[in-house]
Amino acid sequence: MNWLRRLIHHRADEIHEEIECHLEMRAAMNAEMGMPPAEARSRARRAFGNAALIEEDVRRIHALPWLGSVAQDIGYALRCFGRSPGFTLAAVLTMALGIGAATAVFSVVDRILFRALPYPDAGRLVSVGMLAPAADTNEFLPVEAYLMFRRRQTPFVRMASFAFTSGCDLTETNPVRLRCTQVDADYLTTFGIRPIVGRNFTPGEDVPGGPKVALMTYGLWMSRFAGDRGIIGRTLAVDGQPITVIGVLPRDFELFNLSPTDLLVPAVLLPNQSGRVVRAFGRLKPGVTAGQARAALAPLFEESRRAMWAPFRSGASLVVRPLRDRQVWTVRATSWTLAIAVALVLLLACANVANLLLARAAGRRREMAVRQALGASRARLARQTLTESLLLALGGALAGCSLAWALLRFFIAIAPDGITRLDQASLDARVLAFAAAISMAAGLFFGLAPALQAETNVRAAGLVRHGLITAQIAGSMVLLTGAGLLLRTLWSLERVPLGMDTERVVAAHFVLSRGYTPARSTAFFDQLEPRLNRMPGAAAAAISDSLPPYGGIMATPYSLLNVEGRPRLPEGAGGMAGYRTITPGYFAVLGIPILRGRGFRQQDRAPGAAAIVLGEALAKRLFPHEDPIGKRMFQSPDGAWHTVVGVAADVRNNGLTAPQSLEYYLAANHSLGNAAYVLVRSPLDPQAVAKMLRTQIAGLDASLPVDVQTLRERVGKLTETPRFSAFLLSGFAGAGLILAAIGIYGVIAFQVNQRAREIGVRTALGATPSDVAKLFLWDVGRWTGAGLVLGLAASLAAQRLIATLLVVARGNGRWTFVAAAAILSGVALAASYIPSRRAARIDPARTLRTE
Amino acid sequence: MASSLERTLDLLILKTLHGGAHHGFGITVPIQSVSEGLVRVEEGSLYPALDRLERAKLVKAKWQTTPNGRRARVYSFTAAGRKRLGAAEESWTALARGVGKVLRFAS
Numbered sequence: 015m016n017w018l019r020r021l022i023h024h025r026a027d028e029i030h031e032e033i034e035c036h037l038e039m040r041a042a043m044n045a046e047m048g049m050p051p052a053e054a055r056s057r058a059r060r061a062f063g064n065a066a067l068i069e070e071d072v073r074r075i076h077a078l079p080w081l082g083s084v085a086q087d088i089g090y091a092l093r094c095f096g097r098s099p100g101f102t103l104a105a106v107l108t109m110a111l112g113i114g115a116a117t118a119v120f121s122v123v124d125r126i127l128f129r130a131l132p133y134p135d136a137g138r139l140v141s142v143g144m145l146a147p148a149a150d151t152n153e154f155l156p157v158e159a160y161l162m163f164r165r166r167q168t169p170f171v172r173m174a175s176f177a178f179t180s181g182c183d184l185t186e187t188n189p190v191r192l193r194c195t196q197v198d199a200d201y202l203t204t205f206g207i208r209p210i211v212g213r214n215f216t217p218g219e220d221v222p223g224g225p226k227v228a229l230m231t232y233g234l235w236m237s238r239f240a241g242d243r244g245i246i247g248r249t250l251a252v253d254g255q256p257i258t259v260i261g262v263l264p265r266d267f268e269l270f271n272l273s274p275t276d277l278l279v280p281a282v283l284l285p286n287q288s289g290r291v292v293r294a295f296g297r298l299k300p301g302v303t304a305g306q307a308r309a310a311l312a313p314l315f316e317e318s319r320r321a322m323w324a325p326f327r328s329g330a331s332l333v334v335r336p337l338r339d340r341q342v343w344t345v346r347a348t349s350w351t352l353a354i355a356v357a358l359v360l361l362l363a364c365a366n367v368a369n370l371l372l373a374r375a376a377g378r379r380r381e382m383a384v385r386q387a388l389g390a391s392r393a394r395l396a397r398q399t400l401t402e403s404l405l406l407a408l409g410g411a412l413a414g415c416s417l418a419w420a421l422l423r424f425f426i427a428i429a430p431d432g433i434t435r436l437d438q439a440s441l442d443a444r445v446l447a448f449a450a451a452i453s454m455a456a457g458l459f460f461g462l463a464p465a466l467q468a469e470t471n472v473r474a475a476g477l478v479r480h481g482l483i484t485a486q487i488a489g490s491m492v493l494l495t496g497a498g499l500l501l502r503t504l505w506s507l508e509r510v511p512l513g514m515d516t517e518r519v520v521a522a523h524f525v526l527s528r529g530y531t532p533a534r535s536t537a538f539f540d541q542l543e544p545r546l547n548r549m550p551g552a553a554a555a556a557i558s559d560s561l562p563p564y565g566g567i568m569a570t571p572y573s574l575l576n577v578e579g580r581p582r583l584p585e586g587a588g589g590m591a592g593y594r595t596i597t598p599g600y601f602a603v604l605g606i607p608i609l610r611g612r613g614f615r616q617q618d619r620a621p622g623a624a625a626i627v628l629g630e631a632l633a634k635r636l637f638p639h640e641d642p643i644g645k646r647m648f649q650s651p652d653g654a655w656h657t658v659v660g661v662a663a664d665v666r667n668n669g670l671t672a673p674q675s676l677e678y679y680l681a682a683n684h685s686l687g688n689a690a691y692v693l694v695r696s697p698l699d700p701q702a703v704a705k706m707l708r709t710q711i712a713g714l715d716a717s718l719p720v721d722v723q724t725l726r727e728r729v730g731k732l733t734e735t736p737r738f739s740a741f742l743l744s745g746f747a748g749a750g751l752i753l754a755a756i757g758i759y760g761v762i763a764f765q766v767n768q769r770a771r772e773i774g775v776r777t778a779l780g781a782t783p784s785d786v787a788k789l790f791l792w793d794v795g796r797w798t799g800a801g802l803v804l805g806l807a808a809s810l811a812a813q814r815l816i817a818t819l820l821v822v823a824r825g826n827g828r829w830t831f832v833a834a835a836a837i838l839s840g841v842a843l844a845a846s847y848i849p850s851r852r853a854a855r856i857d858p859a860r861t862l863r864t865e
Numbered sequence: 866m867a868s869s870l871e872r873t874l875d876l877l878i879l880k881t882l883h884g885g886a887h888h889g890f891g892i893t894v895p896i897q898s899v900s901e902g903l904v905r906v907e908e909g910s911l912y913p914a915l916d917r918l919e920r921a922k923l924v925k926a927k928w929q930t931t932p933n934g935r936r937a938r939v940y941s942f943t944a945a946g947r948k949r950l951g952a953a954e955e956s957w958t959a960l961a962r963g964v965g966k967v968l969r970f971a972s
Binding site: 028029031032033035036038039040061062063064065067068071072 | 888889890893907908909910912913916935936937938
């Protein structure tokens with residue numbers, strides 16, 4: 015405050031010195047004229063007039079008037095807070111809780127929902143493609159369709175495509191596995207990205223036989239080449255091929271799907287590459303909306319659909335959506351839910367502080383009256399209370415930001431992988447500005463009530479207080495039901511039967527490097543299998559190309575699964591059926607029961623054996639009234655049939671929420687290509703098994719990166735995101751409940767104090783303690799009831815939002831609402847019980863005497 | 866709007882400074898002698914006036930050491946102050962002349 019003091023008092027101190035100087039000069043002159051010193055001095059003073067008054071005049075002008083009185087307000091408010099530390103601490107902590115939670119959540123959802131993507135004019139970037147539920151959860155375009163779209167589209171300035179990101183090996187001294195991304199030459203231009211060094215691709219570089227060139231990411235440039243600008247024009251050996259580096263991407267470059275990458279290489283796209291798909295993007299022309307673009311592309315889509323593979327054709331639809339939606343769709347609902355939940359917590363906190371301030375204002379009515387009598391204007395008094403509220407909000411904001419910092423660390427620590435952009439969340443200037451803004455808004459919000467109420471009547475104040483309680487109960491109700499619904503869903507999700515036994519199974523996943531020739535990978539798998547079977551403590555081992563319960567299952571159109579002696583199904587009928595290629599141990603390792611026939615044996619793996627095991631659902635669909643064992647089906651293009659040898663129980667394949675899909679199994683011959691899962695069931699400690707598995711694989715290829723996890727962990731990942739949301743929402747609901755309880759307690763306690771005299775009279779006139787307690791409980795009951803009704807209505811609306819969070823929110827959650835209402839009523843009664851009891855025990859003699 | 870007394874005092878101060886820079890006490894003496902006691906003001910009222918002029922940027926002030934070794938705040942004209950003085954003198958002369966004519970006519 016020293017600088018403030020100096021600012022205000024600088025000129026004023028000068029005037030003091032100046033006046034002193036004047037007086038001395040006049041006195042000296044008087045003395046020269048022959049007066050005695052004392053008289054000379056007093057005459058000087060008399061001639062000057064009232065020095066103190068003049069000094070004060072000048073001082074008042076210079077102490078910026080508003081600054082002066084604001085400083086006065088602040089000083090006064092701080093003294094008041096100092097006198098009631100309990101109140102101050104409660105208010106600041108409540109605000110800190112609200113602001114801290116809101117800020118932490120904002121720092122996370124801001125990146126997801128609001129902050130601009132790191133592309134210029136990113137609002138005009140859209141993802142374009144067809145959505146075929148059978149194929150992928152995101153839109154894509156077959157290469158042929160993309161090329162046609164690009165040639166004939168009208169709504170975009172330009173279109174671009176991304177083919178895929180895959181592993182590639184930098185085969186130089188010090189070889190390293192990199193991630194290479196194939197994009198077409200227009201990708202960077204469309205996104206508005208410019209290389210910081212070197213140049214972009216040119217149109218001649220994504221055609222067949224074009225020069226082999228690559229753009230390097232900033233990260234790779236720094237880590238491997240120490241930011242050397244001489245890298246431009248240098249030739250790297252990638253997968254044994256020479257590739258010339260033509261540029262370096264900016265530091266903040268990110269792919270549309272945020273996946274990490276090291277090199278961008280041109281994708282060569284040709285119309286005859288049937289079966290190949292790309293992700294396509296467009297930059298909208300100015301003024302064109304995504305909806306208009308979709309309409310403009312519809313005829314092209316219809317045309318390309320006709321040429322499409324039949325199984326896709328029926329369900330496919332055209333999608334044109336903003337890039338942000340493409341990126342964050344899966345976490346959008348979560349983000350909104352958390353944002354709304356935390357806004358509710360903040361409102362509850364504000365309501366609490368407003369109630370505290372109201373109670374305090376009632377206690378200070380006398381003080382305010384005195385100040386008004388001494389000449390303070392109503393506006394001035396209102397400003398004083400507002401200053402106090404803002405100071406409380408400021409204190410809350412400071413404490414809240416520290417809390418937010420801790421909470422954010424905590425969120426990041428407990429969050430599951432794959433929450434988009436969570437790792438980027440931090441308390442930067444934008445987030446702090448948000449915290450400051452909500453604190454100001456909160457301060458104004460909860461300060462307004464007492465500021466206006468300073469004059470209005472007691473009844474209105476009581477109404478406001480009770481209204482706040484009602485609002486708190488309603489808000490808590492929404493939070494509680496939301497958390498309850500999420501928890502219920504989570505509970506049911508974790509009990510979805512998987513159709514397999516995940517206990518004591520360890521899974522390892524690896525992708526062989528590109529250096530593996532087919533012969534070498536066959537040799538690799540041939541050696542791996544006996545090694546697994548010899549592993550000490552392994553009860554069963556298997557290799558497969560994919561694993562339940564999610565991700566990466568291969569699929570064929572159902573219509574190709576023809577049965578011998580029956581007419582072929584029409585092309586495209588019946589959707590898709592998934593299949594896995596497995597070794598014989600698979601069913602034993604995963605504990606999947608064989609319902610009929612048998613599982614695979616070694617002889618089923620011989621070339622030409624062609625055995626097939628059907629999943630139960632598929633078997634029922636193909637052979638509804640007959641025994642499938644021994645039937646011949648699924649003719650290969652060369653005319654050979656597969657023989658059904660067994661039927662296995664169904665296993666969850668599409669995560670926990672999607673409907674069960676059809677599935678069959680093929681016996682692996684000796685190579686599984688370049689990627690596989692290894693499964694081991696063992697009674698030993700999973701960590702030890704994981705270590706042994708690594709050793710076995712390293713014994714074959716020491717440089718092969720292996721991803722090992724227990725099957726339990728893998729299944730647990732499915733419920734991580736709902737668990738995360740449920741956990742956070744429960745936390746907020748808990749905070750809301752505590753706030754509501756404190757609010758009710760505060761209001762009732764205050765009322766008991768206010769009405770002590772009335773209670774005394776009642777008791778004196780014969781009211782029993784229970785009559786008195788009932789008086790207050792009835793009061794709380796009414797307002798809580800109103801809050802519950804309001805909360806119920808709001809919860810029903812919120813339930814829809816929650817339902818988008820998770821596909822299953824089974825049933826209508828009636829019991830969740832009942833439970834939430836019961837909990838809240840209980841808390842409200844408990845919170846009002848203590849002060850009500852105190853009221854009941856008021857000694858009439860003593861209260862009446864104090865008056 | 867400043868009162869006519871304030872304006873008169875401002876004009877007197879500016880006129881005094883026309884003769885050269887002065888400290889506060891140094892301004893008081895000439896005002897009292899020049900106006901021959903016709904304008905009697907408390908010496909103190911000079912300071913709010915000086916402060917007002919300073920804030921209006923008509924005068925500027927600087928702490929200096931007087932010949933007899935005392936620290937004093939010395940005031941001088943600014944360009945704006947000079948202009949204001951010219952304008953004020955003119956309007957004052959015009960007013961005085963006008964008032965003079967009216968008085969003569971009336972008599």
